[in-house]
Amino acid sequence: MVVVTVQPDGVTVDLREGETLLAGLQRLGYLYRWGCRRGGCGVCKVDVVAGAVGYSGVISDTVLSLEEREGGTALSCQAVPAGELTVALRNDRLTAAAPWLLKQAISITTQRSDIRQGEITK
Amino acid sequence: MSVMRLGYVHLRVTDLDSAKGHYGTTLGMTETASEQGKVFYKGWDEYDHHSVVLEEGGVGLVKLGYKCETSEDIARYESRAQRFGASVARMSKGDNMAVGDGIRITLPSEHTVELYSDMEHLGTEPGVLNPESWPRFGRGVSVPRIDHALLTCEDPAMVERFFMECLDFRPSERVVTDPADPELIGTWLFCTNTPHDIAFIKGGNGKFHHFAYFLEDTSAILRAGDIFAMDDVPVDVGPTRHGITRGHTIYFFDPAGNRNEVFANGYITYPDFPTITWTADQLSKGIFYIGRELNERFTSVVT
Ligand code: FES
Numbered sequence: 513m514v515v516v517t518v519q520p521d522g523v524t525v526d527l528r529e530g531e532t533l534l535a536g537l538q539r540l541g542y543l544y545r546w547g548c549r550r551g552g553c554g555v556c557k558v559d560v561v562a563g564a565v566g567y568s569g570v571i572s573d574t575v576l577s578l579e580e581r582e583g584g585t586a587l588s589c590q591a592v593p594a595g596e597l598t599v600a601l602r603n604d605r606l607t608a609a610a611p612w613l614l615k616q617a618i619s620i621t622t623q624r625s626d627i628r629q630g631e632i633t634k
Numbered sequence: 635m636s637v638m639r640l641g642y643v644h645l646r647v648t649d650l651d652s653a654k655g656h657y658g659t660t661l662g663m664t665e666t667a668s669e670q671g672k673v674f675y676k677g678w679d680e681y682d683h684h685s686v687v688l689e690e691g692g693v694g695l696v697k698l699g700y701k702c703e704t705s706e707d708i709a710r711y712e713s714r715a716q717r718f719g720a721s722v723a724r725m726s727k728g729d730n731m732a733v734g735d736g737i738r739i740t741l742p743s744e745h746t747v748e749l750y751s752d753m754e755h756l757g758t759e760p761g762v763l764n765p766e767s768w769p770r771f772g773r774g775v776s777v778p779r780i781d782h783a784l785l786t787c788e789d790p791a792m793v794e795r796f797f798m799e800c801l802d803f804r805p806s807e808r809v810v811t812d813p814a815d816p817e818l819i820g821t822w823l824f825c826t827n828t829p830h831d832i833a834f835i836k837g838g839n840g841k842f843h844h845f846a847y848f849l850e851d852t853s854a855i856l857r858a859g860d861i862f863a864m865d866d867v868p869v870d871v872g873p874t875r876h877g878i879t880r881g882h883t884i885y886f887f888d889p890a891g892n893r894n895e896v897f898a899n900g901y902i903t904y905p906d907f908p909t910i911t912w913t914a915d916q917l918s919k920g921i922f923y924i925g926r927e928l929n930e931r932f933t934s935v936v937t
């Protein structure tokens with residue numbers, strides 16, 4: 513398990529080894545703004561606040577340039593956390609696709625008391 | 635004679651192997667050739683050498699090819715395009731695998747369109763003598779043929795004028811901001827009897843929104859959707875109907891993030907087809923007739 517914190521709400525989730533940020537958040541019942549889910553459009557970009565990410569496949573530098581990568585931009589549909597990670601969504605917040613999924617998700621995370629469903633479904 | 639049809643779509647893909655899984659196995663196109671970093675495909679009902687070219691490296695559109703009937707037609711289009719002020723270059727047999735002489739136009743929208751009149755003929759599996767209706771052992775969606783492409787550009791009015799004046803296309807449908815003071819924000823153009831052979835919506839120059847495969851009917855669209863579920867293909871929108879063109883549709887993404895569509899039905903056009911107008915306030919119904927909701931993904935994701 514890899515602990516990932518997502519700003520601005522500070523939601524903490526456990527991702528599976530090798531799972532991309534988007535796949536993990538989606539599995540746990542969260543929604544945010546994404547596009548092709550294939551690394552082609554750049555709509556899913558997030559900022560890495562702490563930690564690092566890796567990519568298993570090829571990423572086109574027309575979608576994510578080297579400068580962006582070095583500047584801490586991650587393509588969340590392709591990025592796999594390399595250990596504990598904090599990212600920030602850009603002008604976006606996590607919302608809950610299915611509240612019952614989310615409860616389960618929260619119960620298996622690190623039990624942070626500051627996560628309340630009401631806050632993130634707004 | 636006007637331009638006959640959309641002949642080929644040449645795309646960039648980040649990874650050729652995963653793209654082959656998508657275009658070859660999921661969509662069921664047939665690989666007809668390959669060369670360094672490129673692979674060529676055709677649908678089962680296409681008799682020319684290829685209709686889709688995948689090139690490894692990056693993402694997005696390299697160019698579209700439209701097939702003309704004769705080289706005289708191409709010469710006429712060449713001089714018109716030059717007069718219009720578009721940049722036009724000659725291409726010769728062999729510049730593209732299996733494609734004869736032709737011209738390469740850089741559109742006012744910065745996209746590249748090639749016109750050619752000759753491509754190596756491969757024929758189809760059912761053939762032309764007492765043929766079966768479809769190939770018995772098709773793979774996946776088993777797409778018969780490509781149908782149209784939609785690109786984005788800064789000035790749809792200018793690009794529409796180019797296609798009408800230089801290439802004899804006609805507009806089937808238009809989207810305008812306000813009929814009293816119309817600014818064109820989308821145009822659907824045909825050269826065949828279909829609702830569109832190319833379309834442009836307002837956006838960045840040189841960008842690719844999608845290209846579409848023709849499928850026989852709505853049940854084929856739903857069956858394609860099932861296969862996308864089986865193969866975990868990200869679906870953008872659908873199944874639904876378009877108000878514009880009246881087609882039934884699913885939009886989905888290839889492994890590099892290029893948008894594809896499966897498209898069925900839609901009306902017939904003729905040279906005297908009366909152009910349909912949509913106003914921007916009804917755009918969501920024009921694009922997605924059933925749900926009437928434009929999602930941000932559909933309008934913002936281009937490659
Ligand atoms: S969603 Fe398109 S690049 Fe991530």
Ligand SMILES: [Fe+2]
Nearest residue numbers: 784846895897
């Ligand atoms: Fe389309």
